[in-house]
Amino acid sequence: MTIGTVTADATAPGPGSAQPSGAAGPLGPAAVALPPRAERAERAEEAADRLRTAAVEAVAVTWVDNAGITRVKAVPLGGLAHAAQWGVGTAPCFDVFLADDAITTSPIIGGPTGDLRLYPDLDRVVPLAAQPGWAWAPGDRYTQGGAPHPGCQRLFARRAQAAAAERGLSLKAGIEVEWVVALAGSPQEEPRYPTHGPAYGMHRLTDLSDYLRDVLRALREQGLEVLQIHPEYSPGQFEVSVAPEGPVGAADTSVLVRHTVRAVSAAHGLRVSFAPVVEAGAVGNGGHLHLSLWREGRNLGHGGPGPHGLTAEAEGFLAGVLDALPELLVLGCSSPAGYLRLVPSHWAGAYQCWGLENREAALRLVTGSTGERAAAANAEVKCFDASANPYLAVGGVIAAGLAGLDQRLALPPEFTGDPAAAEPGTVPRLPTGPAESLAAYERSAVLREALGEPLYQAVLAVRRAESEQYAAAGPEEVAAATRWRY
Ligand code: GLU
Ligand code: MG
Numbered sequence: 432m433t434i435g436t437v438t439a440d441a442t443a444p445g446p447g448s449a450q451p452s453g454a455a456g457p458l459g460p461a462a463v464a465l466p467p468r469a470e471r472a473e474r475a476e477e478a479a480d481r482l483r484t485a486a487v488e489a490v491a492v493t494w495v496d497n498a499g500i501t502r503v504k505a506v507p508l509g510g511l512a513h514a515a516q517w518g519v520g521t522a523p524c525f526d527v528f529l530a531d532d533a534i535t536t537s538p539i540i541g542g543p544t545g546d547l548r549l550y551p552d553l554d555r556v557v558p559l560a561a562q563p564g565w566a567w568a569p570g571d572r573y574t575q576g577g578a579p580h581p582g583c584q585r586l587f588a589r590r591a592q593a594a595a596a597e598r599g600l601s602l603k604a605g606i607e608v609e610w611v612v613a614l615a616g617s618p619q620e621e622p623r624y625p626t627h628g629p630a631y632g633m634h635r636l637t638d639l640s641d642y643l644r645d646v647l648r649a650l651r652e653q654g655l656e657v658l659q660i661h662p663e664y665s666p667g668q669f670e671v672s673v674a675p676e677g678p679v680g681a682a683d684t685s686v687l688v689r690h691t692v693r694a695v696s697a698a699h700g701l702r703v704s705f706a707p708v709v710e711a712g713a714v715g716n717g718g719h720l721h722l723s724l725w726r727e728g729r730n731l732g733h734g735g736p737g738p739h740g741l742t743a744e745a746e747g748f749l750a751g752v753l754d755a756l757p758e759l760l761v762l763g764c765s766s767p768a769g770y771l772r773l774v775p776s777h778w779a780g781a782y783q784c785w786g787l788e789n790r791e792a793a794l795r796l797v798t799g800s801t802g803e804r805a806a807a808a809n810a811e812v813k814c815f816d817a818s819a820n821p822y823l824a825v826g827g828v829i830a831a832g833l834a835g836l837d838q839r840l841a842l843p844p845e846f847t848g849d850p851a852a853a854e855p856g857t858v859p860r861l862p863t864g865p866a867e868s869l870a871a872y873e874r875s876a877v878l879r880e881a882l883g884e885p886l887y888q889a890v891l892a893v894r895r896a897e898s899e900q901y902a903a904a905g906p907e908e909v910a911a912a913t914r915w916r917y
Contacts, residue, residue, distance in 0.1 A: 462593030463571070463579045463586045465550065468516050474553045475515035479508055482566050485558040492519060492551045492570040493686060495584060497893040498530040499765040499818040499917060501686055504549055504570075511551070518548025518573060526582040526889040529897050530766060530818070530916045537892035539885040540582050547572045547580050555683050560652035561645070561694035569683045581885040588679045588822040591829035591881065598836075600744075601725045602829065603809070604681035606821055608688045609663055609670045609716040611709040612639070615702045620911055622709060624667035625701060635662035635669075642699045646671065649691050655684060664714040664778075675721065675809070678829060682821035685718070689817070705817040706917040707764070707772040711906035715772030717779060718817035720763070720824060721797070723809040724748050724832070732798075732808035738845060739787055739798055740808065749785065749810055750842045751835015752828055753794050756783050756814060757862050757871035758878055761894055762827040763815030767901040768913040770864050772816055775851035780813030782850035783859040785842060791849050793861055814861055818917050823890065830881035865898035 465471070482490070491505045492514065504519045526540045536542060551568035559565045572583040579586050595602055617623035625642075628634030636643060643660060650657050656674035663670045671692070673684055689705055696703045708715040724731045724745050735742030741749070752759070764773060775781050780793035787796045793814040799807025815824055850858035862868040872878060872891065879887045901909050 462596075463589050465573055465577050471515045471550075471553070472512055475512040478515075478553050478556050479511045482508055482511075482556070482558060485566075486564060487558050487566045488564040490514075490551060490556060490566045490568055491559075492549055492568050493690075494521070494525075494549060494570050494572060495686060495820040495822060496525050496528050497584070497765075497820060497823070497890045498528055498897065499820050500528065500530055501690065502528075505565075508566075514549075514551055515553060518550045519570075521547050521549045521572065523547050523580070523582065526886075527892055529893060529900070530913065531900075533896070533900075535892050535896035537885075537888045540889045541892070546575060548575060548577075552683075555680075557653050557687070559691070559694065560649035561691055561698060567687060567690070569686060581883050582889050584820050584822040584826070584886070585679065585682070587882060587886055588682055588826040588829075591826035591833075592678050594833060595724075595829055598833070599726055600731075602678050602722055603675035603725065604678040604720060604722040604825055605673060605675040606681055606685035606824075607670060607672045607717065607719040607721070608685060608692065608705070608817065609668060609718070610689070610692055610817075611665060611667045611704045611716065612642075612669065612696055612701050613667055613704070615697070615700050617702075619915060622667070622704075622914070626667065628662065630664040631662050642695065642701065643669070645699070646692055646695045649695055650688065653687065653691065655688065665709065666713070667709075668714070668716070675723070678722070678825040679822070681720075682825050685817075685821045702915070704914050704917065706910075706913050706915070707766055707769040707816040707818050708906075708910045709914055711771055711910040714777050715779065716817050717772070717813065718763070718815045718819055718821070718824070720812040720815050720828060721809050722812075722825075722828065730805055730808055732810065733805045738842060739796055740804070741842075743839065744836055746842055747836040747838065747840050748832035749794065749796075749835070750840035751832045751838070752810075752812065753783065753785055753842065754835060754840065755827075755831035755875065755877065756793050756812075757868055758875040759812075759824075759827050759831060760814060760862055760868040761865075761872040761890065762823040762878075763812065763819045764868070765820065765894070765897075766816075766818035766913050766917070767865050767898055768909050769816045769818055770862070771906050771909060773814055773861060773863075775860075776849075778813070779816075781861055782846070783861050784846035784850055785810075786846045789847065791851065792846055796845075818913070826881070827878060830877055834877045865894055869894055869898065
């Protein structure tokens with residue numbers, strides 16, 4: 432497929448205006464205004480001085496597209512100040528890229544013309560420990576006139592975070608990263624693993640001892656606090672979790688963690704896959720989102736009158752999230768391959784229910800141990816995977832949660848045990864394919880309003896196009912096509 436080719440999308444009315452004119456979505460647009468140019472210039476000079484002493488040559492500025500792929504523009508260190516003042520040019524059509532680099536279009540965003548400016552977030556810029564000479568910063572996208580780009584997923588997450596703050600609420604979030612590691616030289620279609628140790632086995636940790644140490648070292652040198660690293664269930668699979676932080680920060684961190692794991696892997700002659708499934712039928716890679724809701728320094732998931740100590744606000748928030756899970760899959764489970772992972776008895780959370788420490792429930796409540804609950808209580812959205820754009824995932828969950836909180840929703844009864852063993856029909860299955868979650872997304876006024884029309888439509892177009900791409904493909908074909916894209 433050549434650049435500029437438009438993937439057939441029966442429902443899109445043709446290339447839209449490349450320079451979207453729609454206003455940013457309604458969640459706190461003022462929170463995402465660009466700071467004054469002089470201030471940005473000064474801060475960039477300070478950052479460049481710091482990076483120079485770390486022998487940094489260039490800064491990679493990333494954004495994540497609607498297909499969940501991290502895209503990048505890099506500038507030499509000497510150009511950081513200019514990039515901070517004027518942004519780096521990026522084409523708006525990236526908003527309608529698919530995971531295989533085909534390009535679709537959407538009613539508002541798409542087509543070959545127009546330009547956006549990508550601004551590095553200087554608060555997050557950090558030298559990359561596993562890529563000597565490189566630093567990384569997540570980017571926000573604005574128009575040439577300096578207005579927030581309504582298709583920018585990170586600005587959407589920032590607006591959602593600001594909408595919580597407007598209610599006096601803050602969130603702590605963390606995204607678990609699971610990956611499968613294979614020998615770099617193994618055939619694409621038949622990954623060979625560098626360890627054959629059992630699931631969660633010390634055997635695997637011993638086989639890949641130096642590699643895992645180097646992953647830990649690189650993450651620490653980049654200022655990340657690792658909570659755990661361990662082998663996972665599937666062949667060659669591992670997981671790392673890091674300390675919780677604000678939702679936008681957690682989304683940034685999930686990008687940084689994945690690319691750090693990738694860089695360390697390459698240095699060890701290994702290749703990695705964060706794809707939802709590496710082998711059809713096997714347990715896949717999740718991208719579980721943990722989150723807790725706080726008001727004035729108090730964890731609202733603890734000490735309240737609701738189930739397991741939830742306060743009414745936390746219960747309303749979680750009820751809103753639980754209710755919206757079918758449509759949230761459009762944001763948190765981007766690839767059609769995600770539905771091969773999201774099946775019962777894979778700890779992926781294939782059922783729309785909640786339960787204390789229930790690993791088969793899409794929403795797992797975690798209270799923590801006696802004595803640490805005020806700090807530790809949180810909820811885990813298990814059905815998401817790492818093909819998600821993490822900014823869309825956190826922003827969508829916040830929007831759905833705030834809607835539930837505003838409507839004072841209550842949680843349905845808890846489900847304990849394995850939903851797959853329950854009387855058929857008692858526990859709803861989450862969508863089993865993209866068509867079902869897209870239908871829920873199209874009914875969701877909450878997500879539509881929160882995302883704003885340009886972003887809402889761009890996500891819809893990308894999901895439709897990818898779902899059409901794989902409509903006739905069997906599980907092995909889908910797994911093979913997506914295995915090395917994420
Ligand atoms: N790998 C599983 C998934 O696809 C999750 C295993 C776990 O509970 O950590 O989500
Ligand atoms: Mg895991």
